[in-house]
Amino acid sequence: MSYYxxxxxxxxTKNDTKIVYFIMDGLGxxxxxxxxxxxxxxxxxxxxDELARRSSCGLLVPVAAGVTPGSGPGHFGLFGYDPxxxxxxxxxxxxxxIGFPLTDRDVAVRGNFATVDRExxxxxxxxxxxxxxxxxxVCKKLRENxxxxxxxxFVETVKEHRLLVVLRGDDLSGDLADTxxxxxxxxxxxxxxxxxEAEATARLFQQFVDQAARVLADEPRANMVxxxxxxxxxxxxxxxxxxxxxxxxLANYPMYRGVAFLVGMEIHPVLPDVPSQIRVMKEKWADYxxxxxxxxxxxxxxxxxxxxGKVAAIEELDAFVPEILQAKPDVLVITGDHSTPSALSSxxxxxxxxxxxxxxxxxxxxxxxxxxxxxxxxxxMLPARDLMPLALAHARRLMKFxx
Amino acid sequence: MSYYxxxxxxxxTKNDTKIVYFIMDGLGxxxxxxxxxxxxxxxxxxxxDELARRSSCGLLVPVAAGVTPGSGPGHFGLFGYDPxxxxxxxxxxxxxxIGFPLTDRDVAVRGNFATVDRExxxxxxxxxxxxxxxxxxVCKKLRENxxxxxxxxFVETVKEHRLLVVLRGDDLSGDLADTxxxxxxxxxxxxxxxxxEAEATARLFQQFVDQAARVLADEPRANMVxxxxxxxxxxxxxxxxxxxxxxxxLANYPMYRGVAFLVGMEIHPVLPDVPSQIRVMKEKWADYxxxxxxxxxxxxxxxxxxxxGKVAAIEELDAFVPEILQAKPDVLVITGDHSTPSALSSxxxxxxxxxxxxxxxxxxxxxxxxxxxxxxxxxxMLPARDLMPLALAHARRLMKFxx
Numbered sequence: 001m002s003y004y005x006x007x008x009x010x011x012x013t014k015n016d017t018k019i020v021y022f023i024m025d026g027l028g029x030x031x032x033x034x035x036x037x038x039x040x041x042x043x044x045x046x047x048x049d050e051l052a053r054r055s056s057c058g059l060l061v062p063v064a065a066g067v068t069p070g071s072g073p074g075h076f077g078l079f080g081y082d083p084x085x086x087x088x089x090x091x092x093x094x095x096x097x098i099g100f101p102l103t104d105r106d107v108a109v110r111g112n113f114a115t116v117d118r119e120x121x122x123x124x125x126x127x128x129x130x131x132x133x134x135x136x137x138v139c140k141k142l143r144e145n146x147x148x149x150x151x152x153x154f155v156e157t158v159k160e161h162r163l164l165v166v167l168r169g170d171d172l173s174g175d176l177a178d179t180x181x182x183x184x185x186x187x188x189x190x191x192x193x194x195x196x197e198a199e200a201t202a203r204l205f206q207q208f209v210d211q212a213a214r215v216l217a218d219e220p221r222a223n224m225v226x227x228x229x230x231x232x233x234x235x236x237x238x239x240x241x242x243x244x245x246x247x248x249x250l251a252n253y254p255m256y257r258g259v260a261f262l263v264g265m266e267i268h269p270v271l272p273d274v275p276s277q278i279r280v281m282k283e284k285w286a287d288y289x290x291x292x293x294x295x296x297x298x299x300x301x302x303x304x305x306x307x308x309g310k311v312a313a314i315e316e317l318d319a320f321v322p323e324i325l326q327a328k329p330d331v332l333v334i335t336g337d338h339s340t341p342s343a344l345s346s347x348x349x350x351x352x353x354x355x356x357x358x359x360x361x362x363x364x365x366x367x368x369x370x371x372x373x374x375x376x377x378x379x380x381m382l383p384a385r386d387l388m389p390l391a392l393a394h395a396r397r398l399m400k401f402x403x
Numbered sequence: 404m405s406y407y408x409x410x411x412x413x414x415x416t417k418n419d420t421k422i423v424y425f426i427m428d429g430l431g432x433x434x435x436x437x438x439x440x441x442x443x444x445x446x447x448x449x450x451x452d453e454l455a456r457r458s459s460c461g462l463l464v465p466v467a468a469g470v471t472p473g474s475g476p477g478h479f480g481l482f483g484y485d486p487x488x489x490x491x492x493x494x495x496x497x498x499x500x501i502g503f504p505l506t507d508r509d510v511a512v513r514g515n516f517a518t519v520d521r522e523x524x525x526x527x528x529x530x531x532x533x534x535x536x537x538x539x540x541v542c543k544k545l546r547e548n549x550x551x552x553x554x555x556x557f558v559e560t561v562k563e564h565r566l567l568v569v570l571r572g573d574d575l576s577g578d579l580a581d582t583x584x585x586x587x588x589x590x591x592x593x594x595x596x597x598x599x600e601a602e603a604t605a606r607l608f609q610q611f612v613d614q615a616a617r618v619l620a621d622e623p624r625a626n627m628v629x630x631x632x633x634x635x636x637x638x639x640x641x642x643x644x645x646x647x648x649x650x651x652x653l654a655n656y657p658m659y660r661g662v663a664f665l666v667g668m669e670i671h672p673v674l675p676d677v678p679s680q681i682r683v684m685k686e687k688w689a690d691y692x693x694x695x696x697x698x699x700x701x702x703x704x705x706x707x708x709x710x711x712g713k714v715a716a717i718e719e720l721d722a723f724v725p726e727i728l729q730a731k732p733d734v735l736v737i738t739g740d741h742s743t744p745s746a747l748s749s750x751x752x753x754x755x756x757x758x759x760x761x762x763x764x765x766x767x768x769x770x771x772x773x774x775x776x777x778x779x780x781x782x783x784m785l786p787a788r789d790l791m792p793l794a795l796a797h798a799r800r801l802m803k804f805x806x
Contacts, residue, residue, distance in 0.1 A: 002466065002467045002786045007466075007487060360747065360751070362753050363439065365779070376779070378775075380462070380778065382468060386469070389467065389468045390752075392469055393468075393469035393470070393471065393752040398469055399471075400473055401470050401471060401476055401490070402473035402486070402490050402491070403473045403475045403492065403493040
């Protein structure tokens with residue numbers, strides 16, 4: 001559908017309506033060989049089906065025809081950000097996931113602690129999956145001992161063997177190739193510039209790696225650092241600035257918290273489960289306009305190729321729908337950020353069922369909430385990027401365009 | 404849908420086919436609380452339903468997902484003009500509505516005659532809704548007595564308390580704020596530039612207002628002028644130039660006549676009703692390629708929140724369909740420029756049912772003409788801007804693209 005950058009922002013107005021997104025990660029599926037139905041079609045979902053019959057349904061195309069999105073583009077689209085223009089590098093997403101306050105002078109990269117032998121060849125790419133506590137101790141050692149002239153160096157623990165490295169300085173570039181050879185028996189690759197203007201930054205990161213190797217030489221396991229997903233940070237206009245939405249993120253996984261953080265949502269501390277997320281949403285109902293509820297079980301089971309597990313995950317989430325409706329959101333959207341069919345054990349390009357419930361929803365022909373029925377819905381097939389404008393419109397938060 | 408500016412124009416060819424648009428303003432609707440059907444679904448429309456079963460049906464998105472269009476963008480889209488690129492200011496639309504021949508050196512603005520007290524505060528924003536005759540007398544007085552150095556001044560009666568003011572000169576800007584304070588008890592606001600380059604134009608319009616106040620000082624009611632909707636005119640390429648269509652507008656309301664005038668249609672004098680419009684179309688059948696039939700009752704009843712009234716308006720228009728078909732148009736399009744659900748008492752963002760009838764129409768699954776059935780139609784959901792290319796194609800007026 002037509003896309004006019006800046007048009008929606010120019011029409012946004014404030015009111016006291018509430019918008020809730022309930023995102024079931026990787027929701028869309030595929031039939032497997034021996035059955036003709038997808039996970040969502042097999043699952044018994046009385047609440048979703050009943051709601052679908054009173055809502056506008058459709059199918060979201062996360063990025064473009066045939067394109068399988070990562071979680072970054074998947075979520076950027078749902079939040080009304082063009083997923084290609086706003087494609088975010090892994091390093092930046094990792095930083096955002098732990099709430100590291102990046103600036104526009106930063107290049108961020110994901111690191112792994114690894115174990116190398118005397119010749120410098122990797123013998124364990126994850127340093128024996130060292131504990132998070134050990135990671136913290138080693139990161140502290142790096143912070144105290146590694147100095148790269150001309151830039152500030154930040155070293156942060158993520159989890160287990162994973163860390164974040166950020167260099168802050170002038171004219172840095174993120175166009176650098178990964179140093180992780182993705183195999184054992186090989187030495188880490190030197191930091192290599194992918195474009196001429198990244199040569200200087202490559203030398204700075206190489207200095208970091210060389211010093212880190214010296215500082216960690218006496219470590220029994222974490223005696224090397226490999227780097228992948230270099231990315232220069234470009235600040236995003238916030239969801240509050242663009243759409244006048246004070247927004248609360250209720251997601252537990254760093255990746256999704258990261259995207260929400262990048263678009264300026266408030267990030268609630270990690271909660272044990274979806275019911276807790278819904279309870280917190282109700283407690284904070286007056287303080288925000290937009291609530292981002294995220295559940296990861298649908299994606300994890302799909303990634304595991306576990307059809308029955310994904311069916312069970314969907315059925316479990318279905319049971320929470322009445323609790324969300326109790327809050328009486330003016331607009332409730334239920335969808336996923338992409339499909340993760342268990343038949344593929346991975347993300348896929350298939351469109352994702354979506355349901356938009358509000359008192360101004362036109363009701364189409366969908367008689368249940370699944371891939372086939374949503375195709376008969378009033379929303380048709382639409383880019384994920386169009387979802388937020390529709391949510392704002394149904395919440396009466398967009399003014400008329402033109403005379 | 405993909406959009407390639409200039410492509411359609413490069414493919415246009417002439418023949419003697421006839422295209423008719425029958426536009427029911429604000430056609431799309433919503434269910435209201437106590438019923439599950441929209442106005443169009445409740446209305447008994449045997450002619451539209453029968454025609455839908457022999458036509459390609461679909462849903463038009465007037466501008467973009469979630470965007471509620473004014474009548475200007477709504478109609479620009481239907482005529483094959485991008486509704487955002489060609490967004491037209493209120494002043495220009497008002498001028499076009501009375502057939503004022505604007506040039507590219509003009510800034511136009513809508514005016515109200517108002518009554519102010521001795522301190523200059525507005526006591527009646529519409530000067531007691533003075534008669535059109537009185538308006539004409541006062542406009543003449545302004546024309547004869549107000550002179551602004553460096554520009555030509557045009558003052559035209561619109562209707563009752565409404566007038567049009569146009570300044571014509573070099574380097575004028577329309578980026579000016581309204582002077583109408585939209586309330587009584589306050590003085591009109593000074594003319595204020597919204598951008599630095601509009602400062603000079605602001606001073607010229609202020610001179611107009613100051614002189615008008617002096618000239619009208621002895622008027623009992625119309626002793627002041629307020630201005631809103633300043634707009635610089637940018638001439639549009641005509642529908643004849645772009646699509647080789649000699650076009651006749653059969654619409655009675657200034658707004659729709661205005662858009663048709665801006666795209667270079669011939670504007671027929673106002674007629675008493677739709678049957679007269681259809682009769683004139685048949686009389687002029689040989690002289691034009693494209694006929695724009697417009698009915699406003701569907702929008703007016705929707706704006707009034709009158710569900711039953713809108714149902715009745717639709718049923719009344721349904722009865723005219725056989726008369727239009729008698730003319731044997733090669734392509735008949737029936738749709739609206741936007742939705743005006745009586746549940747909202749206003750324009751809305753919801754897609755609009757559309758029917759395209761021709762001997763080359765592919766028949767889809769729509770069994771009646773309404774929002775739900777059109778979603779099953781052969782056209783799918785499409786931007787309004789794509790409608791004219793489809794009408795031209797079905798009229799065999801587009802050549803093959805490429806070898």
